[in-house]
Amino acid sequence: VRQTRWLTAREQRAWRAYLHMQSRLAAELNRRLQSSSGLSTADYDVLVRLSEANEGRLRSFELGRDLQWEQSRLSHQLTRMQRRGLVTRQECTEDRRGAFVVLTDSGRTAIEQAAPAHVAAVRTLVLNGLTADQITELERFSTTVLTRLDATVTDAGCPLP
Amino acid sequence: VRQTRWLTAREQRAWRAYLHMQSRLAAELNRRLQSSSGLSTADYDVLVRLSEANEGRLRSFELGRDLQWEQSRLSHQLTRMQRRGLVTRQECTEDRRGAFVVLTDSGRTAIEQAAPAHVAAVRTLVLNGLTADQITELERFSTTVLTRLDATVTDAGCPLP
DNA sequence: AAAGATTGAGTTCTCAATCTTC
DNA sequence: GAAGATTGAGAACTCAATCTTT
Numbered sequence: 459v460r461q462t463r464w465l466t467a468r469e470q471r472a473w474r475a476y477l478h479m480q481s482r483l484a485a486e487l488n489r490r491l492q493s494s495s496g497l498s499t500a501d502y503d504v505l506v507r508l509s510e511a512n513e514g515r516l517r518s519f520e521l522g523r524d525l526q527w528e529q530s531r532l533s534h535q536l537t538r539m540q541r542r543g544l545v546t547r548q549e550c551t552e553d554r555r556g557a558f559v560v561l562t563d564s565g566r567t568a569i570e571q572a573a574p575a576h577v578a579a580v581r582t583l584v585l586n587g588l589t590a591d592q593i594t595e596l597e598r599f600s601t602t603v604l605t606r607l608d609a610t611v612t613d614a615g616c617p618l619p
Numbered sequence: 620v621r622q623t624r625w626l627t628a629r630e631q632r633a634w635r636a637y638l639h640m641q642s643r644l645a646a647e648l649n650r651r652l653q654s655s656s657g658l659s660t661a662d663y664d665v666l667v668r669l670s671e672a673n674e675g676r677l678r679s680f681e682l683g684r685d686l687q688w689e690q691s692r693l694s695h696q697l698t699r700m701q702r703r704g705l706v707t708r709q710e711c712t713e714d715r716r717g718a719f720v721v722l723t724d725s726g727r728t729a730i731e732q733a734a735p736a737h738v739a740a741v742r743t744l745v746l747n748g749l750t751a752d753q754i755t756e757l758e759r760f761s762t763t764v765l766t767r768l769d770a771t772v773t774d775a776g777c778p779l780p
Numbered sequence: 781a782a783a784g785a786t787t788g789a790g791t792t793c794t795c796a797a798t799c800t801t802c
Numbered sequence: 803g804a805a806g807a808t809t810g811a812g813a814a815c816t817c818a819a820t821c822t823t824t
Contacts, residue, residue: 462734462738465741465742465746468754468755471758472755472757472761473745473746475757475758475761475762476757476761478687479762480645481687482687483764486768486771526639526642526643573623574623577623577625580634583764585626585630585634586767587763588760588763590629592760593630593633594633595753595756595760596633596636596637596760597632597633597637599640599749599756599757600636600637600640600641602748602749603640603744603748604639606743606745607640607643607744610744
């Protein structure tokens, strides 16, 4: 057990600013989406993937992989969305363990109506405040962290530099 | 109503990478904290503020302001933490509407035991992957977005550039 | 009436257990 | 046994309503 290396003042400022920003941004985007369209961020994310998929349908596990959600979270979410008529489930004949999730007409309408305001919010709150370089930097930063997540999650025994 | 300006390919890549990273990072940090110390991120955040406060106590509204949480979220959280013995509530004699939240010995022990592993995780997953410049950039980016959140939340009628 | 705080109901997320088909 | 998926219980968050003190 070695001595903890605490965060420096600069590291701490950056990390706390990030945490703070992240929670407020997520809450605000969710709040706006909810009040302008009745959808949550989770609903929106599911609908986006489905609307981009061929014939508006996807296997459950594909959706889960794309969103990187836990199986049970996805299953509960889909049950609720199905109850509201946004998606339906379809049996998969090739692999009878599995199921398709299908966008309904009502689901497609919902995402089409919600998207413009949501994109505008993302621009207003984030993108319009950044230079092109900063947008590139945001992608790089995110990718770096994702790589580290993959590395440490799949192989917990190999400490990264 | 004007035409929606959709995200460009670069903007979309950056934004989706951010969303993806953000949700996975938060989930992973929470998972590690939970399994190594039995604390959630929310517990940890509350305990950090209290442990930094004078005499380990803070008025509820101060804690809420610092964390930028909704009142009811804080109240429910404190009720649960009190039930587990991490904090207690104390009446405030100067302003009898209010209450103090006080760190218990057990709460202080919990945060002291949890902190080293949590800091290590933040380093491993994030900070160690960034250059000093990128850390500065992360702070700047976060501050920019926070400013925009404040601007649009308090004054919804004034569109930012 | 406003500020500080709590409560209850409804929704969502996580964890572990389960079920079916491969 | 593993993969795909669901279920139920418990914890956490949000919204609106409420209560007390200023």
